[in-house]
Every structure is written in C-alpha cells, then in structure tokens.
Amino acid sequence: MSSKRHEDIVKFDIVKNRRKFFLFSGIILVLGLLVTLFMGLNLGVDFKAGTRLDIYIGKEFNPSDVEQLIKQHVPDTVFTPVTPYGDHQAQTRFDQTVDAEKLKSLEKALKEKYGPQVTKQEATVDPSIARELVRKAAIAVSIAGVGIIVYIAIRFQLLFGIACIIGLIHDVLVPIALFSVFRLEVDLTFIAAILTIVGYSINDTIVIFDRIRENLRTMKSKTVEDLEHLVNVSLWQTMRRSIFTVATVFFTALALAALGSESIRNFSLALIFGLVSGTYSSIFIAAQVWVALKEREMKKKRFSPAPNEG
Amino acid sequence: MIKWGRFLLFLVVVGMLATLITTTTQQVAGNIRLGLDLQGGFEILYVVEPLEPNQQVDMELLKATAGMVEKRVNIGGVTEPVIETELPNRIRVKIASEKANQDELRELIGKPAVLEFRDENGNVLLRGSDLASGGAGVGYDDLKRPVVTLKISDPKKLEDITRANLGKPMAIYLDDNMLTNPVIQNVITGGNAQIFGNFTQESAQELADILNSGALPAKLIEKQVTSVGASLGTLALQKTIYAGYVGAALIIVFMLVVYRLPGLIANITLVAFTYFCLVVLDWMDATLTLPGIAGFILSVGMAVDANIITYERIQEEIRSGKTILSAFRAGERRSLITIIDAHVTTLIATAVLFYFGTSSIQGFAIVLAMTLIVSVITNVFGSRFLLWLLVRSNMIKKPFWFGVKESEIGEL
Numbered sequence: 001m002s003s004k005r006h007e008d009i010v011k012f013d014i015v016k017n018r019r020k021f022f023l024f025s026g027i028i029l030v031l032g033l034l035v036t037l038f039m040g041l042n043l044g045v046d047f048k049a050g051t052r053l054d055i056y057i058g059k060e061f062n063p064s065d066v067e068q069l070i071k072q073h074v075p076d077t078v079f080t081p082v083t084p085y086g087d088h089q090a091q092t093r094f095d096q097t098v099d100a101e102k103l104k105s106l107e108k109a110l111k112e113k114y115g116p117q118v119t120k121q122e123a124t125v126d127p128s129i130a131r132e133l134v135r136k137a138a139i140a141v142s143i144a145g146v147g148i149i150v151y152i153a154i155r156f157q158l159l160f161g162i163a164c165i166i167g168l169i170h171d172v173l174v175p176i177a178l179f180s181v182f183r184l185e186v187d188l189t190f191i192a193a194i195l196t197i198v199g200y201s202i203n204d205t206i207v208i209f210d211r212i213r214e215n216l217r218t219m220k221s222k223t224v225e226d227l228e229h230l231v232n233v234s235l236w237q238t239m240r241r242s243i244f245t246v247a248t249v250f251f252t253a254l255a256l257a258a259l260g261s262e263s264i265r266n267f268s269l270a271l272i273f274g275l276v277s278g279t280y281s282s283i284f285i286a287a288q289v290w291v292a293l294k295e296r297e298m299k300k301k302r303f304s305p306a307p308n309e310g
Numbered sequence: 311m312i313k314w315g316r317f318l319l320f321l322v323v324v325g326m327l328a329t330l331i332t333t334t335t336q337q338v339a340g341n342i343r344l345g346l347d348l349q350g351g352f353e354i355l356y357v358v359e360p361l362e363p364n365q366q367v368d369m370e371l372l373k374a375t376a377g378m379v380e381k382r383v384n385i386g387g388v389t390e391p392v393i394e395t396e397l398p399n400r401i402r403v404k405i406a407s408e409k410a411n412q413d414e415l416r417e418l419i420g421k422p423a424v425l426e427f428r429d430e431n432g433n434v435l436l437r438g439s440d441l442a443s444g445g446a447g448v449g450y451d452d453l454k455r456p457v458v459t460l461k462i463s464d465p466k467k468l469e470d471i472t473r474a475n476l477g478k479p480m481a482i483y484l485d486d487n488m489l490t491n492p493v494i495q496n497v498i499t500g501g502n503a504q505i506f507g508n509f510t511q512e513s514a515q516e517l518a519d520i521l522n523s524g525a526l527p528a529k530l531i532e533k534q535v536t537s538v539g540a541s542l543g544t545l546a547l548q549k550t551i552y553a554g555y556v557g558a559a560l561i562i563v564f565m566l567v568v569y570r571l572p573g574l575i576a577n578i579t580l581v582a583f584t585y586f587c588l589v590v591l592d593w594m595d596a597t598l599t600l601p602g603i604a605g606f607i608l609s610v611g612m613a614v615d616a617n618i619i620t621y622e623r624i625q626e627e628i629r630s631g632k633t634i635l636s637a638f639r640a641g642e643r644r645s646l647i648t649i650i651d652a653h654v655t656t657l658i659a660t661a662v663l664f665y666f667g668t669s670s671i672q673g674f675a676i677v678l679a680m681t682l683i684v685s686v687i688t689n690v691f692g693s694r695f696l697l698w699l700l701v702r703s704n705m706i707k708k709p710f711w712f713g714v715k716e717s718e719i720g721e722l
Contacts, residue, residue, distance in 0.1 A: 056542045087545065100535075104413050119350075119539025126533040129355060136666065144662035151658055155651060189600075192674050196605055199659060199678060203612060203652045207619060210648040241622040248564060248618070249611030252557030259553035261546035263347070264600055 009236045015228040018288035025170060025285055032177020041180050044187030047130045051098040054121035055090045057114050066090055069113070073106040074098055086262050097124050130188060137191050141172070141198060148202060156213055159293045164205045167278075167286030171201040174277035175270045189267040197274030200249065204242065204282040211238050212287065224295050231291050235283055246279040316703035320696060324578060331585045338585075341592045344406060345599030348547045351406035352537035354416065358399045359529040367399045367528065374527045376401050379419055381523040385516060386415045392597070401530070406597070412537055418516075420532065423525045426483045427471070427503075435471045435480065436462065438525045442501075446521035448514045451506065456514040458505040458521070465501030472498045484517075550603050558584075561614055569621045571711040575696045576617035576689070583613050583681075583688040590680055602677055609678065613685035617693055620645040621712070628714045637712075638701050642694055649690055653682055 014021075044052075055066070063082040070079060070092065078095040085091060103122060110118045145165050152161035172194055179186055211234040219233070220226040253275060257268035346353055358367055358375055365371070372395040379401060383391040392404040403419065405412075425438035445461035462468045472480075472494050481491040482505055490505050509517070561580070565573035587606065591598060598606075624641030632640065660682070663675035700706055709716060 054542060056539060056545070058541075089542070100413060100416060117541065119541050120537075121539050121542045122535060122537045124532070124535040126355075129534050140663045140666035143666055144659040147658045147662050148655055151655055192605065195663065195674055196678075199656050200612065202655050202659060203615065206652040206655050207648050210651055214644070237626070238622075241618050244564075244568065244618050244622075245611070245615040248561045248614045251560040251564070252554070252611050255553045255557035255560065256550070259549060259556055261549045261600065263546060264550065 010229075010232045011236065013232060014235055014284065015231050015288065015291055018284070018291065021284040021288060025281070029170070029173055029177060032173065032181055036177060036180040039180065039183075041176070041186045042183045044185040047125075047127050047134075047186070049125065049127050050096060051094045051103075051125075052123045053092050053094070053098075053103070055110065056117070056119045056121075057088045057090060057110070058117040059088055059114060061088065061090070061114060063090060065113070066110070067092075069109050070106060073109055074102045089262070133188065134191065137195070141195070144198070152206075152209075156209060159290055159297070160209050160213075163286045163290035163293060164202065164209065166289045167205050167281040168198060168201055170281045170285050171197055171274055171278045174281075175273040178273045179266075179270065184266055184269060187266065189264060190270055193267050193270035193274065196271060197278060200275060201278035201281065204245070204278050205286045207241065208234065208238050208282050208287055209290070212290070224298060227294060227298070228291060231287055235287060239283075242279055242283060246275055249275055312705050313703045316699045317705060320699040320703070323696065323699070327578070327582055331581065335585060335588070338588050338592050342588065343595065343597045344543075344547070345597045345602065346404060346406040346536070346543070347538050347600045348543050348598065348603075349406055350538050350541070350543040351404070352412050352416075352535065353402065353404045354419070354532055354536075355534040356401045356403065356420075356530040357533050358401060359531060361528055365528075369395070369397065371528055372397070372399070372401065375530070378523060378526055379403060379530075382419045382421070382520070383415065385519045385523065386411075386418045388415065400533075404597075416532075416535075418520070420530050421520065421526075422485050422529070423520045423523070424483075424485055425521055425525065428481050428483055429475055430479050430481075435475075436467065438521060440464065440467065441521060444522055446518040448511070448518055449504065451504075455506075456509045456511050457507075458509065458514050458518050460503045460505065460521070462501040462503065465499065468501050468503065469497060469499050472496070546600055547603075550600060554603070558610065561610065565614065565617070568713055569617075570713045571700065571706060572617070572621045572624070572693075572697055573713070575693050575700070576614060576621070578696065579617070579688045579693040580610065580614060582692060583685055584610065586684050586688060587681055590684060591677075594676070594680070596673070596676065599673070602673065605674060605677055606681065609681035609685070613681070613689045616649050616685060616689045619648055620690075620693075625712060625714050628709050628712055629718050629720060631720055634706060634709070634712070635701055638697065646690070649686075653686060657682055 057066075061084070063084055066082045067079075070082070074094065077098060080093045082090050082092045103120065107118065107120050110120075145168060148168075149158075149161035149165055152164055175190075175194065175197065178184075179190070212231060215230050215234050215237075219230050221230050250272065253268050253271045257265055257272060260268060356379075358372060360367055360371075376393050376395050380391060380393050383393075383403070383405065388405055388407055392402075392406075394402040394404075396402060405415065423438065425441070426434050427436035428434055440462055442461045442463040445463065447459045447461075449457050449459040451457050475494050476497060477494065479491050479493045482489045482503075489507055492506070505517075558580075562577045565576050565580075567573070569576065587609075596602075620641060623645040624637050627637035627640045628634065630637075657679060660675040660679040664672050664679070706712075709719065
C-alpha cells in the first residue's frame with residue numbers, strides 16, 4: 001500500500017484531538033462518580049434484605065386490589081406499590097423478609113380471585129451474600145486485569161498492556177455511572193453484564209493494538225509526528241471492523257432489551273452501555289493513552305542515551 | 311478453469327451440516343438442562359449452624375448434611391436436585407422442576423427430624439439414633455388406620471425403659487412437637503413401638519421415610535430463597551429465545567449485505583457454531599440459565615467478529631490490487647494473529663474468573679470459554695475451509711462477491 005492511501009484513509013485526525021476525548025470521558029466519569037457518591041446506586045433486592053415478589057396474574061387486574069390482598073395476608077410489612085409490567089404481571093418488594101407461610105396464603109387468595117393460572121416468583125435475600133459475590137467478582141476481575149497486562153506485555157509491550165487496562169477500567173465505570181444517573185436497578189445480573197463487557201472490551205482493544213503493532217514494523221515511527229500518523233492510520237484501517245462488530249453485538253443486545261424477558265432488561269441495557277463504551281474507549285481512550293505513554297517514553301529517551309529500543 | 315470437485319465438496323460439507331443440524335437439533339436442545347429461572351423451580355442457600363455450641367462446622371459435617379438434604383428432597387419425590395456445598399458453612403440447593411411442590415419441599419428439607427422419647431418429667435429416654443436402620447415403617451392399628459411403626463436397635467434398652475416407667479406416660483416428640491403420649495401398659499420386649507396419630511397413608515409413609523433418613527446433623531437456616539413459578543419461567547424462555555431469533559436474523563442480513571459470499575459462509579458457520587455450542591453444553595451437562603442464554607446470544611456476536619476481522623482484511627487486500635486468491639491467502643494469514651491474540655487474552659480473563667470467582671461467576675466463565683473455543687473451530691477454521699473450497703474452485707473471480715467495488719481497487 002502506498003503512503004498516499006494512508007493519507008486518504010485518515011478522515012479525521014483522532015490522535016491530535018485526543019485531549020478532547022480524554023476530557024469528554026473524564027466529565028462523564030466524574031459526573032457519574034459524583035452522582036454515585038451522593039445518590040448511591042439504585043440497589044436491587046439482591047443487595048438489600050427483604051423479599052421481592054413477582055406475580056403472574058394472567059388477566060386484567062387492578063393493582064390496588066392486589067395491594068389490598070397483600071395487606072390482608074402479609075400484615076405489618078412495608079412494601080413498594082404493586083407495579084404491573086409485561087404480560088399481566090405484577091411486582092412488589094417488601095422491606096423485610098416475609099415468611100413462606102404468608103406468601104403461600106397470599107398466593108392462595110390470589111388464585112381464588114384471579115384463577116388457577118396465578119403463579120408467584122419469590123426472591124428472599126440476605127444482602128451479605130450479594131455483597132460477597134460483588135467483592136469476589138471485583139477481586140477476580142482485578143486479578144484477570146493483571147493477567148491480561150502480563151500477556152500483552154509479553155506478546156506486545158508493557159505500554160500496550162497498561163493502555164488496555166485503562167480502557168478496561170473506563171468501560172467498567174461507564175455502565176456503573178450511567179446506571180446511577182438513570183437510577184436503573186442494579187442486581188446480580190449486572191455483574192454478569194460487567195463481566196461480558198470486560199471480555200468484549202479486551203477483544204476490541206486487542207484488534208486495534210494488533211494493527212498498530214503490525215504497522216510499527218512497516219511504517220516510520222521515529223518522531224512524534226510519525227507515531228501519531230501511524231496510530232491514526234491504524235485506527236482508520238480498523239474503523240469499519242470496529243463499527244461493524246459493535247453493530248452485530250448491538251443488534252442482539254438491542255433485541256434482548258426490547259423483546260427479551262423483563263428479568264434481563266437491565267442486563268441488556270448494561271450491555272448496550274458497555275458495548276458502546278467499549279468500542280469508543282478502544283479507539284478514543286486505549287489507543288490514545290498508548291500514544292501519550294509512548295510519546296513520553298520517546299521524549300525521555302531523547303534526553304537520556306538509552307541504546308535499546310522499547 | 312472451474313474445478314467442480316472442490317465446489318461439489320463444498321456442497322457436500324454444507325449439505326451434511328444441514329442434515330445433521332436439522333435432524334438432531336430438536337433432540338440436543340431437549341437434552342439440555344434448563345435452569346430454574348427458565349422452567350420454574352427454586353434455589354435456597356442454607357447456612358449450616360452446629361446443633362451444639364462446641365460442635366465444629368467442617369467439610370465432613372457439611373457433606374453429611376448435604377447428603378441428608380438430598381435424601382429429603384428424594385423423599386419429596388424430586389430426583390436430581392443440585393446440591394452444592396460451599397465453605398465455610400453453606401449448602402446451596404437447586405431444584406428445577408415444574409412439578410415439585412415448592413412450599414412442601416422447603417418444609418421437608420429444613421425439618422430437623424429429631425425424634426425423642428420422653429418420660430413424664432421431660433427426660434429424654436430414647437433418641438432417633440436408637441432406631442434400627444430402616445426401622446421406621448407403616449403399619450395399621452386395629453381400626454385399619456395407618457400408624458408409624460418403630461423398631462429400636464437395642465430391644466433391651468426399650469425393655470428396661472418400659473419396665474422403669476410402667477404405668478406412666480411416655481411421650482414421643484418430633485422436633486419438640488408431641489406426636490403421641492401413651493401410658494405404658496406392658497413391658498415391651500421385642501423392641502417395637504408405634505406412633506398413633508391422624509395419619510393418612512401418605513403422611514405416615516413420609517414420616518417413616520424422614521425418620522429412616524435420620525435427623526439432620528446440623529441446623530439449616532434459609533439465607534436466600536429464589537423461586538420461580540413454572541409459567542413465569544416459560545414466558546421468560548420464550549421471550550428470550552424470540553429475541554435471540556430476531557438478533558440472529560439481523561446479523562445474518564447484515565453479513566449478507568456487507569460481505570456477500572463470505573457473509574453467506576459466515577452465516578453457515580454461525581448456525582454451526584450455535585449448534586455445536588448446544589452439543590457441548592449437553593456434553594458438559596451444564597445448566598442453561600437466563601443470563602446464560604443472554605451471554606450465549608452475545609457470544610454469537612463475538613464469533614461473527616472473527617469473520618468480520620478476516621473479511622475486512624481480505625477486502626483491504628483486494629482493494630490494494632491483489633487477485634482474489636492471493637488476497638484471500640494474505641487476509642487469512644494476517645487476521646489469524648489478531649484473532650488468536652484476542653481470543654487468548656479473553657481466555658486468560660475467563661480462566662482467572664473461573665479460578666477466583668464463586669459459582670455463578672464460574673458458570674459464566676465456563677460458558678464464555680466454551681463459546682470462544684467453539685468459535686475458533688467453526689468461525690475461524692470452519693469458515694476458512696469453506697471459503698477456501700469456493701475460492702480454489704475458481705468460480706469466484708469478481709471482487710463484487712467479496713463486497714468490494716471495482717472502482718475502489720487501487721493500482722498495484
């Protein structure tokens with residue numbers, strides 16, 4: 001390929017504008033972090049002691065009738081207003097753990113009123129279990145991060161590994177921040193979503209880094225300008241793939257969010273946030289962090305005579 | 311010159327795949343165990359607490375208690391419950407069955423089943439552990455009403471006790487509930503006793519079974535309960551699968567429009583990928599849960615990525631002026647390194663998640679690792695082989711088939 005084609009392919013100088021992208025991501029993350037700090041996350045029943053009750057009623061119903069029955073059969077317990085959703089289903093949450101006996105009599109009463117098709121879905125939770133799962137997931141992801149850095153440091157260079165992890169942290173924080181800002185409920189499936197995002201984000205970043213590494217062999221990279229040009233070319237060479245791949249995954253995640261079961265709606269939303277963030281960060285954060293780190297390294301070398309190449 | 315042999319081989323391979331998939335998918339999919347969120351059922355996390363304050367909860371006690379829980383579940387008429395022990399002190403019971411009566415089973419599992427014979431002052435004379443093995447059964451009294459019969463392993467002990475308490479009441483307690491309180495009329499020599507009560511045939515049999523299985527060696531405390539009604543589970547499954555079809559259809563159309571012929575091959579291998587993932591899930595005896603299906607549908611997107619990376623590379627090579635054949639070769643070779651690096655990095659992440667995570671994280675990691683490996687076989691090597699057959703049959707000459715316009719091709 002001629003160098004003219006390299007000029008053509010770069011439709012927009014991403015590397016030159018990298019500070020703007022850093023600023024953009026920084027603002028979103030700081031805003032999200034502030035909201036998370038002051039308002040907290042909208043934690044689901046998995047993280048709060050209590051009982052969540054999903055009732056499938058199967059025909060038209062009046063939520064206040066259901067509430068009346070709940071008051072009768074589960075007395076002296078605070079519960080959230082009964083909210084209808086989906087296909088004749090209703091949901092409520094009790095602040096305390098409710099006895100299986102009381103729920104049984106409630107189900108019986110509902111069956112008498114609405115017919116035998118009524119079924120209940122119950123989740124009673126001790127929050128310590130959910131918190132422990134989150135802690136273990138966080139530890140596991142952190143250790144995985146170290147493993148990834150080591151592998152990339154061996155296959156590529158240490159700087160690529162560091163840049164990849166910074167992109168990864170970005171992609172984990174963005175869905176958390178957005179869930180806090182939009183007050184979406186965080187439950188245990190959120191953890192599964194974050195794990196999927198981690199996998200996807202790594203995949204996406206490696207593909208771009210791989211192209212940069214390949215171009216490092218064939219293109220000039222002696223000066224800062226050369227390096228910036230090289231990264232721009234690499235990004236634009238992989239741009240179609242980046243967009244197309246996220247498009248296919250985005251289709252499925254969107255289909256899941258729009259058509260899938262209610263219980264995985266938030267899971268799908270977290271995925272969508274993470275996918276967009278993952279693609280964005282691979283191009284505009286991870287690759288740019290690498291350029292910034294590499295340039296710093298080059299400037300240092302210029303002043304200190306180090307013979308070996310990084 | 312067109313080499314028909316290779317084209318024929320391509321048709322045969324695709325035909326065989328199609329036959330395999332259309333004839334066995336139903337069966338394979340039917341074999342896969344569905345999680346309780348998909349077919350109804352419940353999951354309870356118990357914390358095991360010692361009966362006496364000086365007792366230690368160790369792996370041995372956990373295992374013994376878990377074994378007892380399994381017996382209890384079987385008494386309730388449910389086979390194949392999943393019972394996991396988690397250190398330091400947890401037992402997780404998963405029962406995915408639409409038929410099981412959840413409320414009854416929960417009662418059955420948590421029942422301590424401590425059987426005690428007490429004298430009128432409340433002193434314990436005999437315990438459940440004094441029963442002969444399999445010593446509880448169902449008998450009938452003079453009026454043909456069911457009773458629970460007990461056989462004591464050491465008849466001498468019962469004889470001594472009845473002699474000492476002759477003419478006094480001796481009560482039988484189960485979990486501190488008095489079942490019966492007869493006055494001892496004779497010295498019992500054969501080691502046999504009976505519990506009278508308002509039993510039906512079934513309730514007498516159940517009590518006998520519980521007594522035979524023995525008392526729980528530790529206290530079980532419900533920490534977390536998730537239960538799903540069968541119709542809610544089926545609804546979730548239908549909706550999620552429907553969403554999966556829609557997502558897959560969108561991908562298939564997209565690949566055809568953007569990549570044309572290679573897109574078609576990607577779609578063929580994508581169907582094969584889905585099929586083989588189901589087969590492996592079946593082999594692994596894994597339980598498919600709702601997040602599992604969601605992750606699976608997502609992994610389809612990641613498998614397609616392997617195709618996209620390769621085809622983008624081939625398109626690039628064609629645009630730079632190479633012939634279809636050499637563009638195909640160069641594209642395949644260069645994209646392979648990328649794909650392998652991306653896969654290995656993600657595999658490292660799954661390995662770490664599996665090693666350090668807890669049960670649900672581990673489940674996620676296993677499924678993700680499995681799909682990654684299957685996708686290398688189908689969407690990397692499988693699709694390469696099929697595309698190679700077509701390219702080498704010399705039937706495809708025009709860049710159009712690869713989604714490249716003639717005007718885009720630069721000069722070499």
